[in-house]
Amino acid sequence: MTIQTFTSYLESLSKTASRNEMTVVLAKLLSKSSSDEVDKVCYLLLGRLTPKFEGIEFQMATKSMIKVIALAYGSNVDEVTKIFKQKGDLGVVVAQLQPKADRPLADVGKRAHQGEPLQITTVYDKLLKIALEEGSGSVERKIFGFSELLKSLDPLSAKYMVRIPVGALRLGFSDMTLLDALSWMAMGDKSLRKLLENAYNVSADIGLIAKAFKEKAGKGIVHLKATPGIPIRPQxxxxxxxxxxxxxxxxxxxxxxxxxxxxxxxxxxxxxxxxxxxxxxxxxxxxxxxxxxxxxxxxxxxxxxxxxxxxxxxxxxxxxxxxxxxxxxxxxxxxxxxxxxxxxxxxxxxxxxxxxxxxxxxxxxxxxxxxxxxxxxxxxxxxxxxxxxxxxxxxxxxxxxxxxxxxxxxxxxxxxxxxxxxxxxxxxxxxxxxxxxxxxxxxxxxxxxxxxxxxxxxxxKHMGVGKLADTLDCLVMGYYAGQGKRSGFGIGAFLVKV
Structure with a gap:
């Protein structure tokens, strides 16, 4: 699967409000993914590179991503920062700046691939390499590596990839929706959701579940058992x-x-x-x-x-x-x-x-x-x-x-x-x-x-009480700006003092 195909589905998902419609779109995407791609597709859909328990993160803040964008598109940090403050979304910033970049857009997505479209596995491997950079000079290597990746991406792919390191993908679904989508992919309904959820509860790795299911359908997941190193969802x-x-x-x-x-x-x-x-x-x-x-x-x-x-x-x-x-x-x-x-x-x-x-x-x-x-x-x-x-x-x-x-x-x-x-x-x-x-x-x-x-x-916990013992009085101290799908609301979350 090409990265362009993947991000075209992300664009469709971003415009979909219905959970059932999202499930159908995700099912189509997972159906097009090969067994070697589907685990990576699942992680990227959730804005991650690995299962949550792996703990592998980019460690790149918004300021670092602004430097990445400036370096990739020949702009300056002040200009990118100004646009970001106006738009509140790095993806929108990229969409505005990339067409102005001094390079032929016909080469976008094909650079270093001899005319072949950029595959999602290639992009994933590059993202993982960037995330695993550590030691002296790792910040600079991450910024340079990500800027080189951006140069090779088409406008739509760049729009979504820059959101991932700062946790701003926010497409509005979770691992559980992906389980529904896997069932829909195989059966055209959610009839296998319980079977898939049982497997996920024992081996809480959505990529592992998707890969096993893609390869052998139900037979691929019924044999999954408690495995040291893969957390079990707690009772x-x-x-x-x-x-x-x-x-x-x-x-x-x-x-x-x-x-x-x-x-x-x-x-x-x-x-x-x-x-x-x-x-x-x-x-x-x-x-x-x-x-x-x-x-x-x-x-x-x-x-x-x-x-x-x-x-x-x-x-x-x-x-x-x-x-x-x-x-x-x-x-x-x-x-x-x-x-x-x-x-x-x-x-x-x-x-x-x-x-x-x-x-x-x-x-x-x-x-x-x-x-x-x-x-x-x-x-x-x-x-x-x-x-x-x-x-x-x-x-x-x-x-x-x-x-x-x-x-x-x-x-x-x-x-x-x-x-x-x-x-x-x-x-x-x-x-x-x-x-x-x-x-x-x-x-x-x-x-x-x-x-x-x-x-x-x-x-x-409380004699004769089957609910909260008391309410909480909170004072609103501030708020966080909305990002991703929440950018249109202005506010993403409140900061309160108890």
Whole structure:
């Protein structure tokens, strides 16, 4: 597929407001994409180069892109800046400046390709190379590399490519719409959406799903399983108003402390792990795109599937001691006072969310990880295993393989079996005394429903309250200018103070 064909679909999508119409347009685009292109097409449609958990970003702000445009089209930074302030969209700036560039437009999109149209895979590879530039002089190399790419693009392609590095593509759909489009591509309707979503929940990489589906249709995705290095969309909890409702809904259940910290999914990948499955190899190859993470044993992912390994050095260090081939654990990390060992409120724990100065803040606010679920062990998925059996395997893992783990940093969440409302309320009171925010009530025989919010898990945070305990009073402090599709509104988002 040529880059011109791809961006012509982007132009069509930008003018489409109906979600169903978008799905049809996307289905046509995905249908035209080859199996070698479709993963890259999906990433670019979302304004990315890789799955979100890969964490590969351009690190190019609007000012850098203004320099790129000026260099590509023989303009000056002041002129480009002036036009950008008027238009509020780098794509519109390019559309205005490119025809004025001192070069034959007949060569646009064909330079260095001997008359052959520029392919989307070629553009993707160049974008990835630019994003992976690092070290001394990387900013200058990125600006030069992107300006050279712009010179080779047709006007429409340039308009959309300059929006990607600054996160301004904003076509108005998400990964879930792409799942609908894949179903529509194959069936002409959304009948395969559930099958596709189930696969995505277990392997949250839209490019991997699209590629497997393109190659072998439904057979390509039904065999996808939990894979260390590719995050699983976390199970989420519902709410019920009273202890009586919870017991009536779940029956005899398990109560665990409700921790107010970071949801942390830990992936352990031993360097000694022997990979025999060809499918597993394919997934690991996808995970190691750009060779940014291939040498790491422990990966940590957030609730929103971001790679947050760098934020938790003490947890990573402890799990390197766990004597397993591979494993995926679900749990929560919460800060504690190193002098008293008492848990800290979320307002203090959240200070650990940063990119710099991590060693210093880790000394001030150490974290304790409470594992409450085991999703995979040594290549075997436990997602379809009942919770009480998963919990038993988790306890056995820590008992047999985790003797070197420091319990101050890594431990198992405590749990109690409850069968009456009175017992449930008693556990709630005890959790509050221990400094927790309430309890999680879990159905013992339930499987782990990745990506779902259902009544297999129920939050019990406020006695007798099944909704927000209070409203928030906010003061509007400012706003962000609308970009992409939001440029016509003027305002993209509000900045508020609580």
């Amino acid at each position: 989420q909890a519902e709410r019920l108003g009273t202890a009586e409702e919870m017991i009536e809904k779940l029956g005899t259940s398990v109560a665990e402390w409700k921790l107010d910290g970071f949801r942390v999914q830990v992936h352990i990948i031993s360097s000694k792990l022997k990979i025999k499955s060809s499918k597993f190899k394919t997934q690991r190859k996808q995970m190691q795109l750009g060779e940014k993470r291939s040498d790491k044993e422990v990966q940590i992912f957030s609730r929103s599937l971001e790679n947050t390994t760098h934020m938790f050095p003490e947890i990573v260090g402890e799990f390197r001691k766990l004597d397993v081939g591979s494993a995926i654990l679900d749990g929560e990390a919460i800060g504690y006072d190193p002098k008293t060992s008492k848990h800290l409120p979320f307002q203090e724990t959240i200070q650990r969310k940063r990119k710099h100065g991590i060693s210093d803040i880790a000394q001030k606010i150490p974290l304790r990880y409470y594992a409450f679920d085991l999703l995979s062990l040594n290549g075997e998925s436990f997602l379809e295993v009942p919770f009480n059996e998963r919990r038993k395997k988790l306890a056995e893992l820590f008992e047999k393989k985790g003797k070197k783990l420091d319990p101050k940093t890594v431990t198992i969440a405590e749990q109690v079996i409850v069968s009456t409302p009175e017992a449930l309320r008693k556990q709630f009171d005890e959790s509050v005394k221990q400094g927790f925010e309430g309890i999680m009530v879990k159905k013992r025989e339930a499987v782990y429903t990745a990506g779902a919010r259902n009544f297999n898990w129920v939050k019990f």
